[in-house]
Amino acid sequence: MFATLPVTALRTFEAAARLRSFKLAAAELSVTATAVSHQVKALERHIGVALFERVPRGVRLTDAGGRLFARVHGALLDVAQVLDALRPAPASGALTVSTTHSFAALWLVPRLGRFYQAHPQYQLRLDAGADPVDLLQDASVDVAVRYSRRRFPDLHAACSLREWFGVYGAPALVARQGRRAPALVTVRWRDSPLYEQGWQDWCAAAGLPAWRRPAAVHAYTEEHYALQAAIAGQGLVLASSVMVSDSVDAGTLVPFRPEVRVEGAAYTALCAPGRERHPPVKAFLAWLRREFETG
Structure with missing residues (x-):
């Protein structure tokens, strides 16, 4: 045959x-x-x-x-x-996941305990960084969670988590905030205009064009730094619903004008075609799909 x-x-x-x-x-x-x-x-x-x-x-x-x-x-x-x-001692109980520092720190790591509880036989290694890996060339990475609006036709897309953007701040700061332009905490990604466009869209939707000339701007290169600055009262922050969810649940950040929100991009779990059948990868993607469904 x-x-x-x-x-x-x-x-x-x-x-x-x-x-x-x-x-x-x-x-x-x-x-x-x-x-x-x-x-x-x-x-x-x-x-x-x-x-x-x-x-x-x-x-x-x-x-x-x-x-x-x-x-x-x-x-x-x-x-x-x-x-x-x-083999008498299989070596397939580990997987490597690539994603951004912010997604790892603010969303993935706080939830990984549930993955380990469900799959104690597997060990996950995080490869966090700003530069996306080429999953077809770098065989050391099993799964990548990427933030983008585009599709990846050459890769297996397992599941996606959509987001929206809103403005948040420390409870005391939001309680006394009026229509006057406040100090803003912002993120300046080196390779993407998505965050800046988000601020423009939110200000337009809220009817607050004056906010484009804020009292002060505190800029950070990573979202988790920006959220910590907002929690400390440095200003209001435009934040992804994905990234801010745990801070809102904890009460350290509250929404300002919660009725105003703008659509963001999506976090998509990707792997090389066929890799989704590898047992640790299959287990992780199934778990991640469930977590994405519950937010």
Whole structure:
């Protein structure tokens, strides 16, 4: 049944497709780039279609190549997981999740106790940072939770958590706040205008254009810093419903004009196609989906 299946060529193709480079695939497989090229060409002849397009900094999958990669990558993951499960001491009880510092600190970490309680056999490692990882190239990361308005067609999107933005402050500050422009706590992301646009949209919805000229502005690069500043009474903060939920529950922040809210983006849990079948990843994504549903 599998006598004519080009196993070596498929393994080579998977590495080249995941890394988007024949050179990097060669280094991973301990062969030459020429050998990788020969294996890919042999596979293309076997199938009868082109799998890659050459681009200046590597290679890009064709539509046919993308379809094949999704299935081959998942199949090889399945085989690797079965082999690991057969070992006397399986090494598959860990997973790595990549996300931003703010999402990790303000939403994910406070809830992880429930994951560990439900799945004590698994250990989760957080890889927090501002730069998104390439899940198709970096095999060390199992899941990424990304904040964006766009879709990720090359990845498996497991679940999403939508958000809205409102203005919050320390209870005493909100109690005495009138229509006069207050001091504002804001976030200045280095690579996204989303937060600034959120302030503009909220001021327009609230009918408070004067707030665009605040009494003072205290800017931070991370949302969890901004929330701590607002809790300390430095000013009112525009905050995501996702990020502020625990502070509101604790009573350290209260909404100002709670009837005014603007739509935000979404936090989406992503992984490389096929990786969602890996037992720790499957368990984490199922747990995360339930947490997203309850907010």
